[in-house]
Amino acid sequence: MVDVTASTLQVAIEIFATSAFALSGLVAGARKKLDAFGVFVVTGVAAFGGGTLRDVLLDRRPFFWVDHANWIWLMLCVCMLAMLFMRNKHIQLTERAILIPDALGLGLYAALGTQIALQQQLPVIVCTLMGVMTAVFGGVLRDIFCDEIPKAFSDYQPYAVIAFLGGLLVCLLNQLNLASWLCIFIPAALMTILRILAIYFEWRLPHWKTESN
Amino acid sequence: MVDVTASTLQVAIEIFATSAFALSGLVAGARKKLDAFGVFVVTGVAAFGGGTLRDVLLDRRPFFWVDHANWIWLMLCVCMLAMLFMRNKHIQLTERAILIPDALGLGLYAALGTQIALQQQLPVIVCTLMGVMTAVFGGVLRDIFCDEIPKAFSDYQPYAVIAFLGGLLVCLLNQLNLASWLCIFIPAALMTILRILAIYFEWRLPHWKTESN
Amino acid sequence: MVDVTASTLQVAIEIFATSAFALSGLVAGARKKLDAFGVFVVTGVAAFGGGTLRDVLLDRRPFFWVDHANWIWLMLCVCMLAMLFMRNKHIQLTERAILIPDALGLGLYAALGTQIALQQQLPVIVCTLMGVMTAVFGGVLRDIFCDEIPKAFSDYQPYAVIAFLGGLLVCLLNQLNLASWLCIFIPAALMTILRILAIYFEWRLPHWKTESN
Numbered sequence: 001m002v003d004v005t006a007s008t009l010q011v012a013i014e015i016f017a018t019s020a021f022a023l024s025g026l027v028a029g030a031r032k033k034l035d036a037f038g039v040f041v042v043t044g045v046a047a048f049g050g051g052t053l054r055d056v057l058l059d060r061r062p063f064f065w066v067d068h069a070n071w072i073w074l075m076l077c078v079c080m081l082a083m084l085f086m087r088n089k090h091i092q093l094t095e096r097a098i099l100i101p102d103a104l105g106l107g108l109y110a111a112l113g114t115q116i117a118l119q120q121q122l123p124v125i126v127c128t129l130m131g132v133m134t135a136v137f138g139g140v141l142r143d144i145f146c147d148e149i150p151k152a153f154s155d156y157q158p159y160a161v162i163a164f165l166g167g168l169l170v171c172l173l174n175q176l177n178l179a180s181w182l183c184i185f186i187p188a189a190l191m192t193i194l195r196i197l198a199i200y201f202e203w204r205l206p207h208w209k210t211e212s213n
Numbered sequence: 214m215v216d217v218t219a220s221t222l223q224v225a226i227e228i229f230a231t232s233a234f235a236l237s238g239l240v241a242g243a244r245k246k247l248d249a250f251g252v253f254v255v256t257g258v259a260a261f262g263g264g265t266l267r268d269v270l271l272d273r274r275p276f277f278w279v280d281h282a283n284w285i286w287l288m289l290c291v292c293m294l295a296m297l298f299m300r301n302k303h304i305q306l307t308e309r310a311i312l313i314p315d316a317l318g319l320g321l322y323a324a325l326g327t328q329i330a331l332q333q334q335l336p337v338i339v340c341t342l343m344g345v346m347t348a349v350f351g352g353v354l355r356d357i358f359c360d361e362i363p364k365a366f367s368d369y370q371p372y373a374v375i376a377f378l379g380g381l382l383v384c385l386l387n388q389l390n391l392a393s394w395l396c397i398f399i400p401a402a403l404m405t406i407l408r409i410l411a412i413y414f415e416w417r418l419p420h421w422k423t424e425s426n
Numbered sequence: 427m428v429d430v431t432a433s434t435l436q437v438a439i440e441i442f443a444t445s446a447f448a449l450s451g452l453v454a455g456a457r458k459k460l461d462a463f464g465v466f467v468v469t470g471v472a473a474f475g476g477g478t479l480r481d482v483l484l485d486r487r488p489f490f491w492v493d494h495a496n497w498i499w500l501m502l503c504v505c506m507l508a509m510l511f512m513r514n515k516h517i518q519l520t521e522r523a524i525l526i527p528d529a530l531g532l533g534l535y536a537a538l539g540t541q542i543a544l545q546q547q548l549p550v551i552v553c554t555l556m557g558v559m560t561a562v563f564g565g566v567l568r569d570i571f572c573d574e575i576p577k578a579f580s581d582y583q584p585y586a587v588i589a590f591l592g593g594l595l596v597c598l599l600n601q602l603n604l605a606s607w608l609c610i611f612i613p614a615a616l617m618t619i620l621r622i623l624a625i626y627f628e629w630r631l632p633h634w635k636t637e638s639n
Contacts, residue, residue: 033421038367146362153455157461
């Protein structure tokens, strides 16, 4: 995805993280009892929607899932198997199991997305938002397709906010002329740690001061 | 739309099919009691949304509705007339009347969409999904604009699945070096027949094995 | 945004109008009690979504908010302040206060959007719809993100219809070879006036003749 030596570590994290995002879509589809096609779309959108939207806005081609079409076949098989063998207890198990890989995905996607936008010499705030979009909009589209208010907009958890801070750090490290893999991995690691702390300590964003109406 | 001799037959089917897709939007808008603008948008999106999304992803221009702007004027008139003269019984009549042209649309759009993507040398699974998107995403966007879970995701009817199988057949026939009009019409006809059979015999996709929660 | 001498007046109106669109998003987010990220996205989408969608369809870059990235920082600050200091009474005050700037936005965005599309030599109906999209789709996306039927589709107020008529006028004036700033400002002013009259006299679009079901 970016011009760094694609170390085995990075590839491993990427597979890990994308799988977590995809599974969050699979679980959302299972909860809504979508049919085979619905589950497949929501899973795909959760995994690749953020990066695809970023690439449409930045006018980049080919998309990740066009370059790595095998992943789509894999996703197709996983969705089929899930429809056959998934039970309610698996849904809850899956949700707990993906918390850590999802935190890795948040960090890696936000850092990669920001770095990709920086290559186009865009303003800092735009690059940061492209990183946020990469990490968060798969989940947003997943929720819109399931006819719900996106969780990322309404659950008061520090998720996009962490992606935002991490994106700013990516921009800062690039200004300091660090090697590009360091500009990605330091913020990615920090975001992942911050996200895990946020889950563990149940941090919440400040709430509105309006009375409920 | 593609580089085949645009036979009168194809044009006739295209008009027929696009009208069916548009009418499905009109009916959805009427059921939700949208106002004139809402009905117009939902009708337009149902007719042209799938192909437009495909073209945005494939970075193709001009869109079908830019090349054939007269269709927009026609659609505008039909929407106005519908608001004036449509009664509830017409809604139900329309829904039954569009079943066959909608099946034609499914076949033709999926086959054309796949063929268009094949011209860009994309992987088989991506081309197939572009065909599915062309045939199905107009309806998906229509339902999202009406604030509902897309029917294509949740009604357990073999619709997108037929488009998927048909798209794979288009890819296969192209590999066999058949003339491009045959690569389109054979799968399109088969998909249409399969869809009509699916309606007639009320075929359903397999359901989740989870208990309802 | 277009090739006219960007008079101070135009810039002032643009700031005024974009702020009104942004505030409509802020208010929608506040009503739904979205969290900080949700409010920020819905505010941004309401302000820039219509123009961005138009630019994606017309394949134009850079987006307005990439060229004017400072606005994003400003928006970020306003959203933060709103979460800290906004009370229910402010929501209602804001909604009344933005009626006039919103009418200015409707006129200016629809006229500018149409003019931009005309530079690509597109058909009249397409240019007009691009203007409508510029003025209206920010609000549509705002409502979809808030999981509601878009108000522009369902409130029977002449809003998009005014944008449509104004867009046609922009096309007509261009055919008459008027100076491009006149092609923008005459229709923009007329649309704004028409919109204010529509609010004042509570004009409504004709309703469906179907019985409620």
